[in-house]
Amino acid sequence: MFTPDYRPAPDLLAQRVILVTGASSGLGREAALAFARHGATVILHGRNTKRLEKLYDEIEGCGAPQPIILPLDLARAGEVDYANVEQAIRARAGRLDGLLHSAAHFAHLTELAHESLEHWLTTLRVNSAAVHALTRACLPLLRAAPDASVVATAEMHGLQPAAYWGAFAVSQGALLGWITILAQEWAPLPGLRVNLLVPGAVASPLRSRTHPGETQASRLAPAALVPLWLYLMGPDSRGVSGQVFEASKLLAR
Ligand SMILES: NC(=O)c1ccc[n+]([C@@H]2O[C@H](COP(=O)([O-])OP(=O)(O)OC[C@H]3O[C@@H](n4cnc5c(N)ncnc54)[C@H](OP(=O)(O)O)[C@@H]3O)[C@@H](O)[C@H]2O)c1
Secondary structure (H helix, E strand, C coil): CCCCCCCCCCCCCCCCEEEECCCCCHHHHHHHHHHHHCCCEEEEEECCHHHHHHHHHHHHHCCCCCCEEEECCCCCCCHHHHHHHHHHHHHHCCCCCEEECCCCCCCCCCCHHHCCHHHHHHHHHHHHHHHHHHHHHHHHHHHHCCCEEEEEECCHHHHCCCCCCHHHHHHHHHHHHHHHHHHHHCCCCCCEEEEEEECCCECCHHHHHHCCCCCHHHCECHHHHHHHHHHHHCHHHCCCCCCEEEHHHHCCC
16 A cells, blocks of 8 residues: 555656646646656646647656647547547557546536536536546556556545535545446456545645635645655556545655
């Protein structure tokens, strides 16, 4: 199991191909950089291509394997788009060893009475249905990898729903059910694992919107999560599946 003194090998992820959703911002951006610095070819997903290109240049500049940019709006993507993602990864990278889901849609904190059907559908579509659809589409590649890891990311209110967190909390809570079901279904397949990461308070554009009253000093820097991401994505977590990793309990402050 992960401990705060975990020290990943510098080339932990060499030869691996890892797709990171939400790589254009916040946690996904930091995770993609860390995976690349540890030898992985990273596939950078997001909507904002300018920010993805900036990250691409940063990764190339540090001598890491050349990344791949994958723009896709998860609020609009359908089965064909997800199938195209799998085809594109197969054609351009030839394999897929890891999938970090870090994209999230957040609109507001408000009473359920004010949340429309459209708002619910978009939030569930991006935060939970896309996680399932993308993983499902990539399954042939993940199955073919010798040691594949899928990591979903959820906000604490997914595990502890509370007033005003509405569709966002429900969409993130759905991921706990999803990883539990998937881990059981994958139990006979030792080369496949799926886990849930709950980052806690980490400085990011999203955090400033979900917790506007919080001080910067009370938030972790995204880089603090790097050991946990590397543990979950690399060979050291082989055999660990269906678990919830709460960063606030696992990382030394
Ligand atoms: N920061 C925290 O303290 C914290 C705490 C607990 C959990 N989390 C979880 O960590 C994950 C990352 O959060 P963050 O803080 O890094 O947020 P963030 O900085 O706002 O980044 C969100 C990412 O999601 C992408 N995204 C949003 N809507 C999308 C859509 N329709 N299609 C495709 N991509 C979309 C954004 O892409 P574009 O910018 O390109 O549109 C962006 O890359 C989320 O699951 C969040 O719930 C964060």
